[in-house]
Amino acid sequence: MNNNVDMSVDFGGLKLAGPVFTASGTCGYADELGDFMDLGCLGGFITKSITVEPRKGNPTPRIVETDSGMLNAIGLANIGLDNFIEEKLPILGGMSCAVFVNIAGKSAEEYIEVARRLCGFEQIAGFELNISCPNVKKGGIAFGTDPVQVAEITKKVKKAGGGKKLMVKLSPNVTDISATARAAVEAGADALSLINTFMAMVIDIESGKPVLANRTGGLSGPAIKPIAVYMVNKVYNEVTKGTGVPILGSGGIRTGSDAVEFMMAGASAVAVGTASFIEPASCEKIAAGIEDYCSKKGIDSLKKLTGSLC
Amino acid sequence: MAKGSFTATIGYNKRIGKSFYKIGLEFSGASAEVFADVKPGQFVEIDLCHASLPADNKIPGELCDSAGRNIILRRPFSFSDIAVEKGKTTVEILYCTVGPASLRMSNLEAGDSVSVIGPLGNGFGMPEGKTTALLVLGGTGAGPIIHLAKQLKNYPQIQKIAFVGARSVEDLPFEKIADCIGAEGGDYLAEFSGTDTQTFVSTDDGSVGSKGFVTDILYRYLKQSGVERREIMVYACGPEPMLARVAQIAESENIDCQVSLERRMACGIGLCQSCAVECKAGDSGQSIYKMCCKDGPVFDASEVVF
Numbered sequence: 001m002n003n004n005v006d007m008s009v010d011f012g013g014l015k016l017a018g019p020v021f022t023a024s025g026t027c028g029y030a031d032e033l034g035d036f037m038d039l040g041c042l043g044g045f046i047t048k049s050i051t052v053e054p055r056k057g058n059p060t061p062r063i064v065e066t067d068s069g070m071l072n073a074i075g076l077a078n079i080g081l082d083n084f085i086e087e088k089l090p091i092l093g094g095m096s097c098a099v100f101v102n103i104a105g106k107s108a109e110e111y112i113e114v115a116r117r118l119c120g121f122e123q124i125a126g127f128e129l130n131i132s133c134p135n136v137k138k139g140g141i142a143f144g145t146d147p148v149q150v151a152e153i154t155k156k157v158k159k160a161g162g163g164k165k166l167m168v169k170l171s172p173n174v175t176d177i178s179a180t181a182r183a184a185v186e187a188g189a190d191a192l193s194l195i196n197t198f199m200a201m202v203i204d205i206e207s208g209k210p211v212l213a214n215r216t217g218g219l220s221g222p223a224i225k226p227i228a229v230y231m232v233n234k235v236y237n238e239v240t241k242g243t244g245v246p247i248l249g250s251g252g253i254r255t256g257s258d259a260v261e262f263m264m265a266g267a268s269a270v271a272v273g274t275a276s277f278i279e280p281a282s283c284e285k286i287a288a289g290i291e292d293y294c295s296k297k298g299i300d301s302l303k304k305l306t307g308s309l310c
Numbered sequence: 311m312a313k314g315s316f317t318a319t320i321g322y323n324k325r326i327g328k329s330f331y332k333i334g335l336e337f338s339g340a341s342a343e344v345f346a347d348v349k350p351g352q353f354v355e356i357d358l359c360h361a362s363l364p365a366d367n368k369i370p371g372e373l374c375d376s377a378g379r380n381i382i383l384r385r386p387f388s389f390s391d392i393a394v395e396k397g398k399t400t401v402e403i404l405y406c407t408v409g410p411a412s413l414r415m416s417n418l419e420a421g422d423s424v425s426v427i428g429p430l431g432n433g434f435g436m437p438e439g440k441t442t443a444l445l446v447l448g449g450t451g452a453g454p455i456i457h458l459a460k461q462l463k464n465y466p467q468i469q470k471i472a473f474v475g476a477r478s479v480e481d482l483p484f485e486k487i488a489d490c491i492g493a494e495g496g497d498y499l500a501e502f503s504g505t506d507t508q509t510f511v512s513t514d515d516g517s518v519g520s521k522g523f524v525t526d527i528l529y530r531y532l533k534q535s536g537v538e539r540r541e542i543m544v545y546a547c548g549p550e551p552m553l554a555r556v557a558q559i560a561e562s563e564n565i566d567c568q569v570s571l572e573r574r575m576a577c578g579i580g581l582c583q584s585c586a587v588e589c590k591a592g593d594s595g596q597s598i599y600k601m602c603c604k605d606g607p608v609f610d611a612s613e614v615v616f
C-alpha cells in the first residue's frame with residue numbers, strides 16, 4: 001500500500017474513501033462480491049435499478065458476447081421497492097462506502113415514488129437516476145434523450161429525494177451528450193454518471209433472428225471504452241468544468257490504466273461493470289492500479305488527476 | 311469452504327473423439343480443500359481469454375468462422391470426475407469444442423495454468439429413500455451424469471441405470487463405444503465402469519444402440535418396469551428439448567426428477583441476472599425467474615416452465 005497518495009474523492013460534497021464504484025446492475029446487491037474482494041476498497045456501491053413494482057425482466061437469452069464486449073437485455077429485473085427496503089437495505093447498511101440506489105420507472109411519478117420512499121434511510125448516500133436504460137419499452141431511454149424531459153425529471157426527483165445526492169446517468173444514444181448533461185446540471189443534479197450502454201443487436205444467421213429474446217440490447221465492455229472516454233471529456237469540457245459537479249465515468253473499464261484515462265478526461269470517480277463478471281475482484285485491482293500510477297507519477301491527490309488531459 | 315477465484319494447473323487434456331476432450335484441472339494448497347468435496351452438477355467458470363487458439367490447420371473447418379471471434383467472458387463447465395489426493399485435488403471436465411472458448415481450452419497443455427472461479431451452483435440431490443436411480447443424458451450433458459454415477463457408488467443398494475442419447479455414434483462423448491454396446495444396449499459403458507450402472511444407448515440415426523430418442527428408451531423402460539414410482543429418482547442433463555420431454559414423462563408417471571439446466575452466463579456468481587430460468591410460482595399459475603447459476607443449475611423438474 002502506498003501511503004503517499006490521497007485516494008479520497010470529494011464527490012459533489014460527498015466524501016468518498018476511494019474513486020471506484022460498482023456499476024448498477026453488475027454487482028448484485030453487494031453480498032455476492034464479498035467472497036472475492038475486500039468491499040472496503042470501494043468508494044461507492046450502486047444498486048441494480050429499483051422500480052416501484054417488482055419486475056420479472058426479459059425472457060432468455062438475455063446476454064450475448066460480442067468481440068470485446070457484450071449485449072445485455074436483462075429488462076430491469078428487480079425485486080421491487082418494498083422487498084428492497086425489507087431485504088436489501090439492511091445488507092447495504094453494513095457497507096462502509098457510499099451507497100447509491102439506482103432508480104428506474106415507466107413514468108416520472110414512479111421515479112418520484114422511489115425517491116420519496118427511500119430518502120429517509122440514512123444508509124443511502126444518494127440516488128442514481130437511470131434515464132438511459134435501453135431495454136424497457138417505456139420510460140428509461142425516452143426520458144434520457146430529450147433535454148427538456150431530462151431537466152424536468154431531474155428537478156422532480158431532486159425535490160422528492162430530500163437532501164440526498166442526485167446523480168443523473170446519461171445515455172450515449174444521443175446526438176449531443178452535452179445537451180442532456182447541461183439540462184441535468186442546470187436542473188440541479190449533484191453529479192453526472194456516464195455512460196450507460198449503447199443500443200445494439202446481434203443476429204443469429206442460422207435462424208435469421210436476433211440472438212436476444214428482447215431483439216436488442218445494450219453494448220458494454222471494452223468495446224465502448226474509447227467512446228466513453230471521449231464523451232466524458234466532451235461533457236467535462238463543455239458542461240461540468242468549473243461547476244463543481246463531478247462526473248462518474250464508466251464504460252469498459254477493466255484496469256487501473258483504463259480508469260486513469262477516464263480521470264484524465266474529466267471523471268472524478270469511475271464505475272466498473274462488465275469487468276466484474278470476468279474478474280470479480282476488478283474494483284479492488286483497479287483501485288490499486290490507480291494508486292500505483294499516481295504514486296509512480298508523484299501525484300499526491302486524485303483531484304490533480306481529474307481533467308489533467310493536456 | 312466458500313467459493314472463490316483460484317488458479318488451476320492443467321494435469322492432462324486429451325481428445326476422446328471427434329470433438330470431445332477430457333481436461334484435468336489440478337488444485338493445490340487451500341484450493342485443493344475447496345474443491346475436494348464438489349458435488350455432481352456443480353460447475354466452474356473458466357477464464358480462457360488468455361489461452362491461445364490452435365494453429366490454423368488444427369482448427370476444424372466448421373469452427374474456422376467462429377474461431378476468429380475475440381472472447382471476453384468466462385465459460386461455465388461442470389465436472390465429470392474428481393480425484394482427491396493429499397494436498398491435491400484434480401477435477402475433470404468433459405467438454406466439446408463448439409466455439410472460440412472451447413477451442414482455446416482444447417489447446418491447453420499439461421503444466422499450463424488457468425483462472426477458475428468455483429465451485430458454483432447447487433449440484434444434484436442424493437437419492438435418499440429411493441431404490442432406483444435413472445440417469446438420462448444427451449451430448450455434453452454426459453459430464454455431470456458420469457460424475458453423479460461415480461458418487462452413487464456410495465449407495466450400493468440402489469439400482470442404477472443410464473440412458474444415453476446422441477445424434478450419431480460420433481456425438482457420443484465416450485471412449486471405445488463400439489466395443490461395449492450391443493444393438494439394444496444393456497451393457498456397461500467404459501465411463502461408467504466400476505459404478506455398477508447399466509447403460510442403454512440410443513442414437514437418432516441408429517448408428518449405435520437403438521434408433522430414436524433417448525427419451526423413448528426411458529419411456530419404454532418405465533412402461534415395463536415394476537418399480538414403485540415413488541422409489542425412483544430421475545436425473546437428467548442434456549439439451550433443453552430432451553430435458554423438457556424427461557420432465558413431462560416424470561410428471562405423467564409421478565416420479566421425482568432433477569434436471570441440470572444450461573443458460574448463457576456472463577458471471578456465474580449472481581451478479582448479472584443473465585441466466586434466468588422460468589419457474590412456477592407455487593400453484594398460482596404465475597411464474598418467476600430463478601437464476602441458473604445461483605439457484606441451479608440443478609432444478610426440480612416439476613418447478614421449471616419448459
Ligand SMILES: Cc1cc2nc3c(=O)[nH]c(=O)nc-3n(C[C@H](O)[C@H](O)[C@H](O)COP(=O)(O)OP(=O)(O)OC[C@H]3O[C@@H](n4cnc5c(N)ncnc54)[C@H](O)[C@@H]3O)c2cc1C
Pocket residue numbers: 353376381385386387388389403404405406407408409410411412413450453454571572573574575607
Ligand atoms: C452450468 C453449465 C455447465 C456446463 N457444462 C459443460 C460441460 O461440462 N461440458 C461442455 O462441453 N459444455 C458445458 N457447458 C456449455 C459450455 O459452457 C459452452 O459450450 C461454452 O460456453 C461454449 O463456449 P465457446 O466460446 O466455445 O462457444 P460459443 O461460441 O460461446 O457457443 C457455441 C454455440 O453454443 C451456444 N451456447 C453457448 N453457451 C451456451 C449455453 N450455456 N447454453 C446453450 N447454448 C450455448 C451458442 O449459442 C453457440 O451457438 C455448460 C454450460 C453451463 C451453463
Ligand SMILES: Cc1cc2nc3c(=O)[nH]c(=O)nc-3n(C[C@H](O)[C@H](O)[C@H](O)COP(=O)(O)O)c2cc1C
Pocket residue numbers: 023024025026048049072074076102130133169195196197219220221222224250251252253271272273274275582
Ligand atoms: C448485465 C448488465 C446489467 C445492467 N443493469 C443496469 C441497470 O439495472 N441500471 C443501470 O442504470 N445500468 C445498468 N447497466 C449498465 C452499467 O451500469 C454500465 O453503465 C454499463 O455496463 C457500462 O459500463 P461497463 O462497460 O463497465 O459495463 C447494466 C449493464 C450490464 C452489463
Ligand code: FES
Pocket residue numbers: 574575576577578579580581582583584585601602603604
Ligand atoms: S450468470 Fe450472472 S447471475 Fe447467473
